[in-house]
Amino acid sequence: MTDASITRAANRERTALDRFLAVVPVASAALVILMILFWEAAVRKTPTIFVDELKWAQLSRAIATTGHAAQRGEPASFKSLYSFLIAPCWWLGSTGAAYTAIKYLNLVVMASAAVPIAYLARRLVSPTAAVVAGLGTLCTSAFFYAPFLLPEVLAYPTFCLCAYLCVRALAGDGRTWTIAAIVACAGAVLVRSQLVCVGAAFAVAGAVLWLTGPRGKRLRSGWSRSDQLGAAVLTVGALIFANALISHHSNEWAVVTQNYQGKLWHLALEAGSALVIGLGVLPAIAGLSSLWLPERKDDRTWRAFAAFLGASILAFGAYTGIKAAYLSVTFGTFVEERNLIYLAPLLIVGAVVYFSAHRPSWVTLGASTAVCGWLLLAYGYQLGYPYFEAPGYGIAVMANRAFHWDQPTIRIGLFAALAIAFAVCLVPFARTRVDAARPALLGLAALGVAVWGLAGEVTSARGSQQGADQLAANLPQPLDWVDQLTGGHGVTYLGQQIGPDIGLSLTEFWNRSIEHIWTLDGTAPGPGPTLTPDLARTDGTLRYDPGLDYVLADNGIKLIGRPIETGGSLTLLRISHPWRLQEAYYGRSSDGWIADRHDATYAYFGPARHGVLSIDVSRTGFCANSAPPTPVTIRIGPVALNSQRAARVAKATMVRHATLHSCKHIPIQLRTTAPVAVDVHVETLLRATDYGISDSRMLGAQFGGSFTPTR
Template sequence: MTNETPTPQQSFEDRLLAAAPLLFAFLVVSSLYVWQASKHPTPWLFSDELEYAQISRAIADTGTPARRGVEYWGAGLFPWLIAPFWWFDNLQTAYSAVKTFNVLMMTAAIFPTYGLARMLMPRPYALIAGVGAVLAPSFIYTAMVMQEPVAYLAVAGSFYLGARALASPTRWSILAAVAVSVVAPFVRDQLIVVPALMIAAIGVQYTCFGKGRARLEAASTSRRIGMAVGAVTVSTLALLIARSGSAEVALAFERPGTMLDQALWAWGALAIGLGIFPVVIGLGMLAPTSTLPRTPRLAAFTSVFVASVVLFTAYVAIKGTYQAATFEPRITERNLAYLTPILMIAVALFAATRAIRPWTLAIAAALTAWAISSVPINLAGLEGDAPGVAILSRIKEDYDLSLDGINQLLYALLAVSVLVGLAPALLGRRRRVAAWIVVAAVILSIGWSARAETVAAKYSNDFSALFLDGLPKPLSWVDEATGGKPVVYISQKIADPNDGWSMEFWNRGIREVWSLDGTARGPGPVLTPNLIATDGRLVDGVGYEYAVINNGLSLVGTKVTEHGLLQLIQIDQPLRLKESLGGVFDDGWIGSVGPAETVIADYNRFDASSRPGTVFVTLSRKAFCGPRAPGRVLIEVGTMALGQQKNGVIDKVTSRNGWVVDSCAERTFPIPTPGGPFHVKVSITPPFQPAVLDPRGFERRYLGAQLGIISEP
């Protein structure tokens, strides 16, 4: 192994010329990602993207981070970095600038990766490591308003600075390592791993390569046992302290099986996205062979490598388990992808030295096989937290492979990786042939990884374009109609918040999000405004001249414009509802997303005439003509009162109607109404699940009937 370093006699021009291939690679790769990002017209990975947009816009406007007007300091440095881009008047320009910034930040990981690799190997191999680090499926996040791009650069930089401080401990190298350890957790919470891995790397170096190794070798058996017991005790105490201080850690350690699954899933997805070879060879290089000189640089790299693999895996296991328990189980490759740069350095080191221990290669291959056999493969396209798996969906589409065929392909790649790892030993003196085989395998694996990224990016961009097709045009229609004045968004029965999140992203005037039934979601505070009178007045309605409403709501005011179910209303103060309809989805169905014995819809008419009138209630199942599923209907109409939840309820029933609704049936009920504000309650028992009655269907909601209500004075 050689180590080419610039000599003092080299001029600046010589050094610049030597760096030209690296700079060229950076420009080419970043240009590719900028082009990809330009094909990503709107955010879709909510609510993360909206949260960072909210906070960074607040910083740009006021200098204080906030979500929906409420001060919030928990998002780290990323919103501060992108805040200046929101000073562009044109929101499309600002969005493009944020994406370009993300591309440049994440692709800049090529430089610290190359720098660390150059501590161990000649320039060509270091360049391979750098390019491999920035051609990975996780780079789809460059097109999103996400922390990952900056965090990826921070982790790659920490690998380099940590190894440099360990190999050449000077005042400046130590200061740089400490600085990145302090700053990294403020880039993203997960990067609390960075200071931990710095400390762990010091311990690994001391134990395996420093004075600790010499003392361990010279110690008696009883002393070694005592030292081992002490190490286990310290580790146990550290875990207990972490468990007592963190709800996530405590919950995760109650589910060790889930922790193992989460770690295996993430490693399996990472291996698939990188083409298997970098993970097998990379992990196989964790324990350097005796043929490699025990230089301080190799010791430093190995110490950082071991610490990072252990700690990032532990984080993924803990975080994934907590998420599975509190939300849903996911493949969190996204949180393990930070290991890509150091894995690629290990692979490049193997290509440069062709020195790997057979037993470490065997263990790495076994663990990789376990991981890829454990990961639940979804062949339906892109998973937001596991972009590496998307390539399998494309392979299925292009080559019509079954799941068994795809598994066979993965195991074939695993077998080839092992054979390449053994090639230098198997070929003996034919070193040149072995070298070409290894280099070819490295380049092909990088090609696989690049292809995996482009596939994942294509899925992401296609989904973004599809998302865009369903949004009102122009995207900033609210801001254009109001001149950017503050707007409140009021809705109810929000089953899918994506449309509302998109509207909030593209219209900076939307300052608050309310829902009458508590279904509004973050990021940031939401409000469920109470009725304060039966004339429809709402509490907290002061300060807004405009409101956007949808899904069965009507306000006292003037309609400025509308897009589909969304209406922009100029409010006649005070803020009052004319009518509201609850318990009904956007498509008109009375229903529930979860199991229910009865589904209920409520209609309030606040501005009704003081004289009696008529309300026409139409119930229909014409949209479902499948197997019979009779449901008992009860329609109650009466005078309105305010309930305990400060909502409209029936005070005195003035009319009742019953019916049995069934498949394909429809009926309209003309029902007399009392004078003044009135309430209509429609109950259907039991609801039905279309997907249960008709296996060909995909509708899994619990539905009663589609409802239409027309009120006449």
């Protein structure tokens, strides 16, 4: 062996070692970020967002069991490929194991977004800068949604993959990339309907690049002024036609674009404000500044990226504004950053492109800083803990909770962040003066942005964790108690006056044996089909027997059968068929109040025939001395059926008129024969908040009844 060969081998060893050591910081950073994200998933004990999370659980469970999507046993559209992604997790057996697997799978899938973003950035910048972009993708507020059963989990990496393919296609890298981009954009809609914006952005970017490219210039080179005017008129006509076509197929588009343009702009910009805050300001300014870099105007990859970034901002911004404006009219006003999270990875790539430039544009930097400054300072900040629709506010929430900053102080802090971000964006202009310190400065800036993003994300995650802990603590334990007691056999839930009950949704989620959610009064919540099993006869026999041997009765409903276990207001029974009510309430809330209505009914159907009926109408839970009394009418008589086949008193055998005062009650006891019903009418309802009571309902009276059999 010669000295030269020994030297070459040593050099090869040194090169391999150098490469390994170069990977260590990157791997360490990725490991730290992933540990934080896995912690967020681990501490989340239960779903909290209903009806969304329950819907995706229903669909994926059905796919895992039958291969077809369904909700509560009825066939349904799979709605998103996300349903198929998480379906295998339900094969694990227990709901707890499946839920844990879904959370970790969600995280891995969502984190995969870093791969196409790093590849996209590598087309534009150095390998080191591309790695920074990939890691930055893991630090955005979008990862707040990773532990949730939501299609955003799959939509986020899907968008990132589409972005990579679209930029390759727009850069003219070949027909294969164009076909791949078209297929990916079409498939993205199957993940989340909002990703139609990807295809729109691809089309708009392609049109812009063609018009500004050699072919477009050649086409326009011979145009006269009248030709240009005609083209402008045709363009306006095409836009009008497109607006009419979209309005015909989208009610949201038609309503908002014709009547609420102001709301559209305001809510879209407010969502943009949350996005800029969540990104840490710097990537937003630098990312927007990358839209025009004079030195790269002949770089077809940069041109493709800039066109796609600009078109994506337009498409997703319009979608967000229209959706938020429509929701504000039909449901409630929210800051919908949730629909803008897809722009964050592109802005991060734009930021590394900007800082890789030798001489960016002063004009673009000034305009970008002005836009971001407006977004930061012109709007208020949602300080919910967390604010689900806009997790980008997480850092503002942290400042509010940890340092007791109010809105004006937060605004000052964000202005300081804006000034620092602008100063960092000046580094490329001072290349010769700070050349030696440039890597350290940019490294510190990247670290600061990552810490900012993760701090806000962790704050939002901790808020969500606390909410989940509280919900889980208020449920019967163990959470899957119905499944355990029934051995997985089918159960029908039966209640009344339910409304949007999160507790019921959680019970349905954790107990897969619950196949039906039915109510006596049609108040069963979604998602999925429900049914109202009307009374067939006055002895309590119900129609539409589900044929299942177990019933989970709620809110004062009792059936003839063998009670197995009681958890809170829920009672699990094993029944015989046909199923038959023992007693039930109509119009009474789960806490015993007649609320937001004047009338309620109690009925005892059997099996006992003779006994003592006890009735109590009270306001013992409302002790406001200044509250006026209310007249109350109590009617007692045999059970009859109204037009909706619900129990009522047709011919009263006893009527009592009384005046009900605050903190007082009206007791009644009498011997009677079943089936018997009691109608209560409360004349005056009181707004509880007017008397310092934290209850948003209009309260009438507390109402309870029982029937004690006698021999």
